[in-house]
Amino acid sequence: MVYKFSKSPLTGKVSDYKDKLQLHKVDETKWEKYWNELVKEHHYLGFESSIGCRIKYIITLGERIVGAISFCSAMYHLAPRDNYIGWDAKTRLAMLPNMINNNRFLILPEIKIQNQFHLMNILKRIC
Numbered sequence: 001m002v003y004k005f006s007k008s009p010l011t012g013k014v015s016d017y018k019d020k021l022q023l024h025k026v027d028e029t030k031w032e033k034y035w036n037e038l039v040k041e042h043h044y045l046g047f048e049s050s051i052g053c054r055i056k057y058i059i060t061l062g063e064r065i066v067g068a069i070s071f072c073s074a075m076y077h078l079a080p081r082d083n084y085i086g087w088d089a090k091t092r093l094a095m096l097p098n099m100i101n102n103n104r105f106l107i108l109p110e111i112k113i114q115n116q117f118h119l120m121n122i123l124k125r126i127c
């Protein structure tokens with residue numbers, strides 16, 4: 001797997017690019033440190049460390065790195081979620097292992113592709 005990092009902007013529309021958007025799992029690989037630095041530098045929340053189970057991906061368009069995303073264990077208790085779903089304490093304990101949180105999602109600032117919302121929707125479908 002070859003990744004290319006460039007700060008030159010990508011412009012145009014998503015349909016202008018023939019390369020496929022892909023997710024590359026990087027946790028527990030040599031690329032995890034790179035993911036950490038990328039998110040620390042460019043994500044508005046930054047990155048220090050993860051607690052609990054997590055999985056990290058670098059997002060590429062062809063060989064070009066365009067972003068990063070990660071998921072982690074769901075929060076133990078989140079009143080709005082639990083109330084909306086209708087979970088009582090017993091149900092929450094039973095169902096929580098089936099839930100995850102998206103804790104970081106980053107499209108690099110030099111990615112100036114029109115319809116970035118379309119780009120995000122594509123990523124949501126492949127996640």
